[in-house]
Amino acid sequence: QYSxxxxxxxxxxKAYEIPQGTRTxxxxxxxxxxxxxxxxxxTMTLPMDDMEDxxxxxxxxxxxxxxxxxxxxxxxxxxxxxxAIGLDEGDELTWVKPSTGADDISLVSRDGQSIRFSEKDxxxxxxxxxxxxxxxxxxxxxxxxxxxxxxxxxADKGQLELFTITENGLGKRTNLxxxxxxxxxxxxxxxxxxxxxxxxxxxxxxxxxxxxRDLILISKNGIVIRVPFKSVPSLGRDTQxxxxxxFKEAGDLVSSVAFV
Numbered sequence: 001q002y003s004x005x006x007x008x009x010x011x012x013x014k015a016y017e018i019p020q021g022t023r024t025x026x027x028x029x030x031x032x033x034x035x036x037x038x039x040x041x042x043t044m045t046l047p048m049d050d051m052e053d054x055x056x057x058x059x060x061x062x063x064x065x066x067x068x069x070x071x072x073x074x075x076x077x078x079x080x081x082x083x084a085i086g087l088d089e090g091d092e093l094t095w096v097k098p099s100t101g102a103d104d105i106s107l108v109s110r111d112g113q114s115i116r117f118s119e120k121d122x123x124x125x126x127x128x129x130x131x132x133x134x135x136x137x138x139x140x141x142x143x144x145x146x147x148x149x150x151x152x153x154x155a156d157k158g159q160l161e162l163f164t165i166t167e168n169g170l171g172k173r174t175n176l177x178x179x180x181x182x183x184x185x186x187x188x189x190x191x192x193x194x195x196x197x198x199x200x201x202x203x204x205x206x207x208x209x210x211x212x213r214d215l216i217l218i219s220k221n222g223i224v225i226r227v228p229f230k231s232v233p234s235l236g237r238d239t240q241x242x243x244x245x246x247f248k249e250a251g252d253l254v255s256s257v258a259f260v
Contacts, residue, residue, distance in 0.1 A: 001013055001015055001045050001048055002077075003034060003045050004042065004044040004045070004059075004094075005040050005041065005081070006040055006043050006092040007087065007092075007093070008083060009082065010077060010082050010084045011034045011077060012077040018033065035081065043093060043094045043095075044096055046096055046097070054098030055071055056068050056070055057071060057074065057084075057096055057097070057098060058096070058122070058149065059095065060094065060095040060144055060147040061091045061092060061093050061094060061095075061144070062092045063143060064107065064134050064137050065131040065132065066107075066184070068099070068122045068124050069084070069124060069125060070124055071098070082127065084127055085130065086129060086130040086131075088130070094144065095146075095147035097147065097148065097149045098149070099149050101119065101120075103151060104117065104119060104149075104151075105117055105118075105119055105147070105149060105150065106147065106162060107134050107135045107144055107147050107188070108144070108146035108191055109135065109137055109145060110143055110145045110194075110202070111142045111194055111200065111201075112191055113135065113188045113189070114162070114179060114189060114190070115182055115186060115188030116179045116188075117134075117182055117183060117184040118152075118181060118184075119149075121183065121184035132185070133184070135186070135188055136185060136187045138187055146164070146203060146205055149206070152181075154208070155177070158175060158209075159209060159210075160208060161173040161174060161175050161207055161208075161234065162176055162204060162205075162206060162207075163204065163229075163232065164191060164192050164204045164241065165202060165203045165217065165241075165244060165254055166198040166199050166202060166254070167198070167199025167202050168197065168198055169217075169244055169245035169246060170198045170240055170243060172232060172233060172234070172235040172239060172242065173232055173235070174234065174236065174237050175234065176206070178236070178237045179191075179237070190237060191204070191238075192239070193238050193239055193240045195240065197240065202254050207229065207259070211229050212229075213259045213260060214227060214229060215227050215259065216260050218254075218255050218257070219247060219252045219255055220254075220255045221249055221252045223247070223252065227244060
């Protein structure tokens with residue numbers, strides 16, 4: 001699998017090199033497996049078997065910069081990692097996904113803004129290039145919390161949805177037909193009504209509306225729940241969503257979400 005770090009480096013790590021643990025074990029520090037610099041952290045892992053049909057890697061930073069590189073530039077990743085993107089001070093590389101070169105891209109911010117644009121709006125660049133603007137964030141405190149690749153043919157048929165989950169455990173699905181393709185670099189449109197009740201958006205990804213998988217939600221205090229994806233209702237774009245996760249302790253929040 002590829003491991004992506006906040007400082008814009010890509011490492012390649014075999015999954016069997018990580019020892020298997022139990023549900024309640026702490027695990028081992030990632031610095032035992034990757035040569036990370038002080039303050040550098042892993043922001044995403046990417047299984048190699050997801051890349052069979054991919055021609056490019058698309059990268060997005062927390063401040064909304066996007067970049068596309070040909071897959072061939074990452075065939076030989078040395079043990080010390082490879083630079084994948086040049087970053088401005090205060091920015092971090094948080095998302096990397098494989099693409100076919102003819103997909104659409106979805107970006108979602110913590111404040112509930114979303115934009116969908118064609119991958120063709122992003123030209124292929126060298127590894128050390130800084131990229132271009134993917135989404136214009138309205139507030140300095142806002143940042144990208146979700147990035148995904150869209151098959152435009154499936155989206156146009158109404159088969160794909162955008163799932164969002166907020167800090168306070170409210171989630172929903174919204175059909176992608178409500179998200180028209182725009183030009184890269186704009187502010188986008190509302191994808192969730194963010195209020196004090198919902199908290200900010202913490203996760204967003206594209207799914208098939210007939211998906212039979214489950215969702216795993218993890219809170220900051222280490223509580224885990226598993227719910228069927230189909231139990232989350234399909235709602236309009238500018239809505240709050242419904243309660244998906246409740247918390248046992250005051251002040252706990254959703255930390256991350258994944259399909260299983």
